[in-house]
Amino acid sequence: MTTSPRHGRSSVRDRLPHVHPLDRVRSIQAKIGFLVAVTATFGSLLTWLGLNNGFGPAVSVPVAVVLSLALSQVLARRMTAPLREMTAAAQAMAGGDYSQRVHATGRDEVGLLAATFNTMAEDLGTTDMLRREMVANVSHELRTPVTALQAQLENIVDGVTEADPASMKVALAQTERLGRLVTYLLDLSRVEAGAVGLDLSDVPLRDFLREAADRASLVGTAKMLVFRVKVTPPDLVIRADAERLHQVIANLLHNAVRHSPADEEIILVATQHGEIVVIEVIDLGPGIAPAQRQVAFERFARGNSQAQTGQVPTGGTGIGLAIVRWAVGLHGGTIEVADTPTGCTMRLTLPMHHPPSGPPTGVTPYRETGDA
Known part of the structure; x- marks a missing residue:
């Protein structure tokens, strides 16, 4: 400039x-x-x-x-x-x-007002820059599946490709990708408006996480990824909005699939600690650099997938993890990138019984000294 x-x-x-x-x-x-x-x-x-x-x-x-x-x-x-x-x-x-x-x-008051004004200007500048990057990212993310879908349908219409199950499966995958992006954008607008509540019910975590892993395994078929689910105790039940919680887990699993090496495993771990439930999504990818972990869940922010010194962008729109944090906050929980020596561990902390009046206070992330 x-x-x-x-x-x-x-x-x-x-x-x-x-x-x-x-x-x-x-x-x-x-x-x-x-x-x-x-x-x-x-x-x-x-x-x-x-x-x-x-x-x-x-x-x-x-x-x-x-x-x-x-x-x-x-x-x-x-x-x-x-x-x-x-x-x-x-x-x-x-x-x-x-x-x-x-x-x-x-x-005096004028000096404090000036300092606050400068902070506001800096925040607005950063948000404006991130918003511009988000628009460019969303445009790219939309263009890719639209172009692929258009080419596939044109080939079918022109008779170059038969409308067999394999070609329809490719078209369906691109349509699902578009659907996920549109869902992210709609959820982001709801976050801005603050007009979303929770439909609470009892969610058996073992079956819930296995179903989420089965759906994610379809996305990771090309990489031959293995999904493992460990729930302690096996009959652990949490009071939550099943749709919102599935949105959180599915988003984290898609990120794990995107960054995991081929022929590796992705682990979902759920454990109970008193009135707190800790859910971890663990992959063996390059991880997120420590300097990027605090901003990974900010709106429009795109993380860094290089665990050491490189600056390899993760891709995506920078919306998904912001929506994850929002949905977790609705449940009165927290989410963080755990400090692990290898891979990436997304640690989600939720109260077992979400009070009707709103998120509980004083819920802090559970931390372990050993490996998950």
Whole structure:
């Protein structure tokens, strides 16, 4: 992005000291009181000097008033400079320029407002960049199955390919891929609107996870992946929204399939710890770099699949894991990328009995010292 002349001048000013005698004052009211006291004292002093040096009231009083007003304008202008900068920066942000920052060294309400404004501008800039990347990613993800599906159907219509079960299976796979992406986008809009509730029921985890693994195995057929399910105790039941929970597990399994090497296994582990249930989806892929683990579940953020020093993008839209975190949050649980030496372990922590009033407080991820 090119730097405008205005932005260049601001950069020079960033290197200059912004020191003001009233910067340590933590109240704007105190600053205004100081301003009134200084101007009143200054005006009185000028009037006294004028009267004692032979100038009459007709000269001393108007001169004192004018000079006092000039002094008050100088002091007030310095005090309100951040407000004017915020106005200019807000106008620039309305036009899409999120690089503007407000300079304020005071500790009063205006200084706090300026610091908050700068944080907001930085967050908006980051979100805007991620949103642009998400649009590009979604466009690419949509174009790929649409192009493949169109080519397949054109071949069938032109008689190049027979409409046999094998060709229909390929078309169905592309349609399912489109359906998943559309579902992600719809869920994202529901997240933005906050208009989704839970339909709670008792979910037997052993059968539930086996069914999810069987569905995911169809996606991982080409890689010859093996899915294993371990539930302790075997009859473990959780109170949850089965559809939302399936959305979470299916999303995590699809990510595991995408990044797992061929002829490896993906493990689903569910264990009970008091009133807490921990579900882990474990794969032996390259994992997620530690620096990327905190932002992996942010909206529009695309993680990093290189566990060491590389920067290999994971692909995808950056929507799926954000929806996973949202669905887990609806259940009052947490999700994290566990710290494991190899592969990737997505650790999901849920309360066994979700209260009707909302998510419980104080639910923290369960951590183990050994391998899962």
